[in-house]
Amino acid sequence: MQFPITYKNGNYLVVIQEDGTKIRTSVDSCFIPRYPESIDLKITNWCDMNCPMCHEKSGKDGKHANLEEIASLTRNLPEGIEFAIGGGDPLSHPDIVEFICFLDSRGIIPNVTINSNHLSRYKNVIDNLIKHDKIKGIGVSYDIAIPLEAYWAANTYQNVVIHLILGIHTTKDLKEIFDNVSHAKVLILGYKKIGRGKDFYSPEVAKNILGWYYRIHEFFGYKSKVIAFDNLSIEQLNLKRFFNEKNWNGFYQGNDGQFTFYVDLVKREYAISSTSGVSYSIEQDNTFESMFQNIRRKI
Numbered sequence: 586m587q588f589p590i591t592y593k594n595g596n597y598l599v600v601i602q603e604d605g606t607k608i609r610t611s612v613d614s615c616f617i618p619r620y621p622e623s624i625d626l627k628i629t630n631w632c633d634m635n636c637p638m639c640h641e642k643s644g645k646d647g648k649h650a651n652l653e654e655i656a657s658l659t660r661n662l663p664e665g666i667e668f669a670i671g672g673g674d675p676l677s678h679p680d681i682v683e684f685i686c687f688l689d690s691r692g693i694i695p696n697v698t699i700n701s702n703h704l705s706r707y708k709n710v711i712d713n714l715i716k717h718d719k720i721k722g723i724g725v726s727y728d729i730a731i732p733l734e735a736y737w738a739a740n741t742y743q744n745v746v747i748h749l750i751l752g753i754h755t756t757k758d759l760k761e762i763f764d765n766v767s768h769a770k771v772l773i774l775g776y777k778k779i780g781r782g783k784d785f786y787s788p789e790v791a792k793n794i795l796g797w798y799y800r801i802h803e804f805f806g807y808k809s810k811v812i813a814f815d816n817l818s819i820e821q822l823n824l825k826r827f828f829n830e831k832n833w834n835g836f837y838q839g840n841d842g843q844f845t846f847y848v849d850l851v852k853r854e855y856a857i858s859s860t861s862g863v864s865y866s867i868e869q870d871n872t873f874e875s876m877f878q879n880i881r882r883k884i
Contacts, residue, residue, distance in 0.1 A: 590692075593663070594618045595620075627641070628671075628681075629648070630672060631648065632677070640859065642780040643673040649678050649680075652678075658867075658871070668695050675697055676703065681697075694721045696724065697720060701725050723745045724747075724772065725746070739762075747771050749773055750775075751774065756800045763807055764808075771812050776790060776794060842883070852864075853866060
């Protein structure tokens with residue numbers, strides 16, 4: 586896969602650069618996509634971590650999705666669409682390597698999120714996928730009990746993004762990552778009050794989120810590190826308060842469902858996001874394109 590990647594999506598062009606920068610251009614006043622630019626794709630609910638805040642309620646009794654129909658689901662998608670592959674523990678899926686290789690052959694950009702506790706377990710798999718340029722991004726869920734694992738991964742692999750969760754992690758964790766990783770890239774995730782996260786939510790979690798709210802601005806431009814946010818964290822931190830309208834429009838990538846959506850291949854459901862209370866069934870004749878267009882009709 587050669588960068589930059591350019592594809593037409595409805596009434597606009599998308600350009601993706603090698604560092605992940607995405608640029609949209611159109612002669613029209615608004616962007617009307619035909620395809621999702623990225624899909625949050627759950628392929629398993631198996632995981633041995635049993636994290637108390639897990640919004641997916643993943644566990645050792647979790648099931649793997651059947652990936653045999655992926656060719657049918659992805660038909661017509663242009664090269665350059667991104668998949669954020671997660672779980673559960675996505676690298677535990679027995680067909681994960683074949684799945685990623687198929688996506689790469691289709692020009693779809695595969696990214697995978699794993700827990701830092703699993704890095705040593707899957708080191709050989711990750712090394713092989715990176716060596717053959719089959720995977721473009723690795724999200725590492727940060728465990729404060731073993732920070733060196735995340736530091737090692739981010740300092741070893743070029744496209745690692747460390748994930749922090751509001752309320753679970755603190756701004757102290759963010760500073761330590763920035764101070765210990767030479768080219769740190771961090772994604773801040775909002776706290777999800779669903780699944781086990783609903784019961785785990787507490788005054789302490791709320792206090793930690795408030796700490797982020799009042800201190801996040803201290804890390805804008807910190808040591809030239811890269812910091813990004815999902816839509817839920819943008820909402821919980823009210824990040825718009827730091828931007829004028831012009832800068833905000835350049836920074837914000839769109840609401841859930843506008844350019845992205847969520848697919849649970851285990852349950853065979855899809856939704857605007859993983860926190861949405863409304864989901865739709867995947868039918869045999871569906872494609873990711875048709876699912877996305879159905880989502881857009883609902884928002």
